[in-house]
Amino acid sequence: MAHSQSEYLEVRYTKDKGRGVFARQLIPAGTVFERVPLIVVTWDKIDESELAHYAYAWTEKKAVIALGYGSLYNHSFKPNAYYEDGGRQTKSFTAIRDIQPGEEVTINYNGDPKDKTNDLGFDVVE
Numbered sequence: 001m002a003h004s005q006s007e008y009l010e011v012r013y014t015k016d017k018g019r020g021v022f023a024r025q026l027i028p029a030g031t032v033f034e035r036v037p038l039i040v041v042t043w044d045k046i047d048e049s050e051l052a053h054y055a056y057a058w059t060e061k062k063a064v065i066a067l068g069y070g071s072l073y074n075h076s077f078k079p080n081a082y083y084e085d086g087g088r089q090t091k092s093f094t095a096i097r098d099i100q101p102g103e104e105v106t107i108n109y110n111g112d113p114k115d116k117t118n119d120l121g122f123d124v125v126e
Contacts, residue, residue: 076106
């Protein structure tokens with residue numbers, strides 16, 4: 001069953017990646033389709049937990065969990081979206097190109113959509 005909180009997005013399960021975020025309708029290039037608040041936590045509190053799989057690096061000692069769908073986007077080295085910090089503990093997600101209805105919305109976990117460095121600690125499924 002899909003979960004939805006947005007006119008643009010829904011969460012579905014994928015065969016190879018588990019949960020993923022998918023476009024419910026066309027998301028035009030340049031559209032900021034989600035802005036989410038962040039919860040700052042220390043790595044030592046979450047590093048050995050399942051929550052660590054959903055965290056973004058914030059500083060050497062701190063991580064953040066993005067609310068909304070922010071911590072559910074899957075990684076791709078050919079992402080169709082990117083994220084950026086947007087002020088007081090907020091992340092914004094923007095379409096790099098048009099994202100078609102039903103297409104999975106992906107980001108590059110390295111932060112830079114063009115960064116192909118694979119020290120992510122898992123095998124990348126494209």
